[in-house]
Amino acid sequence: MATALIIGLTGLLVGFMLAAGGDGWVSPFWVSLLLPIAYPVAVWRWQTPLVAVWVDAILGLTLVAADIWLVHASFNELSYFLRIWHNASIIAAPWTAIWIGWQIIVVAALLRRLNLFAG
Numbered sequence: 398m399a400t401a402l403i404i405g406l407t408g409l410l411v412g413f414m415l416a417a418g419g420d421g422w423v424s425p426f427w428v429s430l431l432l433p434i435a436y437p438v439a440v441w442r443w444q445t446p447l448v449a450v451w452v453d454a455i456l457g458l459t460l461v462a463a464d465i466w467l468v469h470a471s472f473n474e475l476s477y478f479l480r481i482w483h484n485a486s487i488i489a490a491p492w493t494a495i496w497i498g499w500q501i502i503v504v505a506a507l508l509r510r511l512n513l514f515a516g
Contacts, residue, residue: 398437405436408495414488415481422481424470425492428463432499435459439502446510453510456503464500 412429415422435456442448442456471478481489 398440401436401440402433404495404498405432405434408432408436408492411488411492411495415485415492417481421485422471422474422477422489424467424474424478425489425496427470428467428496429492431459431463432495435499436502439499439506443502443506443509446506453503453507457507460500460503467496 409426409429409432412425412427412432416426438452439456442452
């Protein structure tokens with residue numbers, strides 16, 4: 398659980414770095430505010446299979462809403478997005494991996510709950 402919190406906080410820090418004081422790709426910073434909460438909850442959900450279905454519902458809705466918002470906001474700042482991915486992909490790629498990581502945990506936990514994934 399502590400590792401999940403550290404990963405979430407790292408994602409928030411990297412999202413802040415991508416924003417570059419407002420002159421970079423700012424969208425990751427705003428969705429990264431979820432990471433210190435989303436990562437520990439997703440890991441807890443994975444480790445505790447007998448959790449109420451509403452936890453899965455909240456995590457799933459948060460995942461979808463955050464991704465839709467991130468894509469929409471990134472299109473609105475497309476020049477910054479492209480510049481960051483061209484000039485600072487060494488920062489953008491780890492942030493993307495951290496962002497996708499909690500979502501993989503949520504989907505795997507849901508699949509496991511539905512007995513579609515043995516784990």
